[in-house]
Amino acid sequence: MSGHGTPVPMTSHPVTGLTGTAEVPGDKSISHRSLIFGAMAVGETRVTGLLEGDDVLDTAKAMRAFGAEVTRDEDGTWHIHGVGVGGFAEPDQVIDCGNSGTGVRLIMGAAATCPISVTYTGDASLTKRPMARVTDPLALFGTQAVGRSGGRLPMTLVGAADPVPVRYTVPVPSAQVKSAVLLAGLNAPGKTVVIEQEATRDHTERMLAGFGAEITVEDTDEGRVITLTGQPELQPQVIAVPRDPSSAAFPVCAALITPGSDVLVPGIGLNPTRAGLYTTLREMGADLSYENMREEGGEPVADLRARFSPDMKGIEVPPERAASMIDEYPILSVVASHASGVTMMRGVKELRVKESDRIDAMATGLRANGIAVDEGEDWWSVHGEGPGGMAGGATVQSHLDHRIAMSFMVAGMASKAPIKVDDGSPITTSFPIFEPLMTALGAELRTR
Ligand code: S3P
Numbered sequence: 001m002s003g004h005g006t007p008v009p010m011t012s013h014p015v016t017g018l019t020g021t022a023e024v025p026g027d028k029s030i031s032h033r034s035l036i037f038g039a040m041a042v043g044e045t046r047v048t049g050l051l052e053g054d055d056v057l058d059t060a061k062a063m064r065a066f067g068a069e070v071t072r073d074e075d076g077t078w079h080i081h082g083v084g085v086g087g088f089a090e091p092d093q094v095i096d097c098g099n100s101g102t103g104v105r106l107i108m109g110a111a112a113t114c115p116i117s118v119t120y121t122g123d124a125s126l127t128k129r130p131m132a133r134v135t136d137p138l139a140l141f142g143t144q145a146v147g148r149s150g151g152r153l154p155m156t157l158v159g160a161a162d163p164v165p166v167r168y169t170v171p172v173p174s175a176q177v178k179s180a181v182l183l184a185g186l187n188a189p190g191k192t193v194v195i196e197q198e199a200t201r202d203h204t205e206r207m208l209a210g211f212g213a214e215i216t217v218e219d220t221d222e223g224r225v226i227t228l229t230g231q232p233e234l235q236p237q238v239i240a241v242p243r244d245p246s247s248a249a250f251p252v253c254a255a256l257i258t259p260g261s262d263v264l265v266p267g268i269g270l271n272p273t274r275a276g277l278y279t280t281l282r283e284m285g286a287d288l289s290y291e292n293m294r295e296e297g298g299e300p301v302a303d304l305r306a307r308f309s310p311d312m313k314g315i316e317v318p319p320e321r322a323a324s325m326i327d328e329y330p331i332l333s334v335v336a337s338h339a340s341g342v343t344m345m346r347g348v349k350e351l352r353v354k355e356s357d358r359i360d361a362m363a364t365g366l367r368a369n370g371i372a373v374d375e376g377e378d379w380w381s382v383h384g385e386g387p388g389g390m391a392g393g394a395t396v397q398s399h400l401d402h403r404i405a406m407s408f409m410v411a412g413m414a415s416k417a418p419i420k421v422d423d424g425s426p427i428t429t430s431f432p433i434f435e436p437l438m439t440a441l442g443a444e445l446r447t448r
Pocket residue numbers: 028029030101102173174175176177179201326327350
């Protein structure tokens with residue numbers, strides 16, 4: 001787990017000419033779900049390309065604590081022998097999900113309709129984040145939750161022994177909340193219905209269908225209506241996890257702002273519920289092409305090619321696109337600093353409850369490095385200084401947030417003076433090979 005050890009200060013020095021191929025690791029969302037759904041199937045699920053970052057490894061550990069057998073071959077293939085829907089055993093110990101909101105919220109949902117009591121905790125970032133958004137709908141199934149004030153971890157959930165199916169409209173655009181309710185619905189008899197007003201990443205729906213659950217999705221006037229029939233027998237799967245578009249964002253954006261760069265990032269999933277950043281970058285005038293477009297495992301996939309783009313312009317990012325790029329606003333704000341004009345980002349209140357308050361963390365760090373940023377509760381705007389216009393030279397706090405740390409490391413590659421983060425250790429939660437991968441492209445990252 002990150003954030004439990006000594007802080008690792010990290011400095012990124014200005015460079016030119018990032019070049020080469022960047023093979024980023026597996027998708028974090030799909031990796032968590034592969035382990036959890038595999039643990040709820042009967043028989044052996046096999047997974048290749050699993051992201052071996054701290055967040056996902058914590059989920060693997062949790063699945064073992066619930067009674068699933070989870071092993072890894074030397075070649076990196078993972079095997080999960082599941083216990084079946086409703087088959088989770090009560091863990092002997094507290095479930096520690098480290099830094100991962102996705103891990104803890106999905107696992108809470110999966111265990112909520114099993115007759116077991118489970119205590120959850122996490123690191124200094126996760127224990128600040130809101131859990132009532134998940135425990136409120138889980139209460140409708142009959143699950144009881146007691147935690148700290150403000151609905152925060154550590155928290156104990158007593159699973160519903162006699163769960164009832166629910167109908168729930170998700171009040172915030174959150175794939176984690178949607179998924180927690182669907183996973184709880186798996187072990188409730190009858191049909192559980194989840195309605196979302198804004199479409200969020202749909203990996204849970206797609207993967208549950210792949211595991212053999214009866215699940216339908218309808219676009220209606222009410223929103224996206226997802227109907228799941230409870231108590232299926234999930235069938236084990238063979239899963240090849242695609243590469244993570246959220247991790248790909250870092251080498252792509254580094255190439256766009258660093259003079260002389262030309263970087264290929266192969267095999268990136270462009271599921272429309274995840275690809276909002278790339279649409280936005282192209283609207284800004286980025287030299288970003290999708291090569292070798294294909295379909296893999298039912299998802300659109302492309303090789304992304306990004307070249308230095310000195311003519312990018314600030315734009316207004318449509319708020320209805322927010323859910324499809326929610327994790328990418330920190331790195332977008334770095335690109336926006338190198339564009340000309342203002343980039344306005346609205347409808348992004350959710351950024352305030354991520355691993356850190358991402359608007360505050362980025363605004364503070366960008367200002368310290370010479371970029372003007374305005375902000376309100378659910379919007380922020382970045383005043384671009386044009387290519388190479390970021391002064392740099394400051395030390396920024398990463399607030400136990402991997403994406404804040406990586407965003408400022410990318411910023412330092414194209415600023416006038418180096419940029420330092422106080423702690424780069426959270427990067428291992430989602431992108432354990434960030435440093436060697438960026439260094440191989442030509443970045444100059446120093447830890448001391
Ligand atoms: C995720 C959903 C998003 C995202 C997170 C991964 C998922 O969180 O920020 O990194 O895998 O379901 P929210 O559901 O809080 O928007």
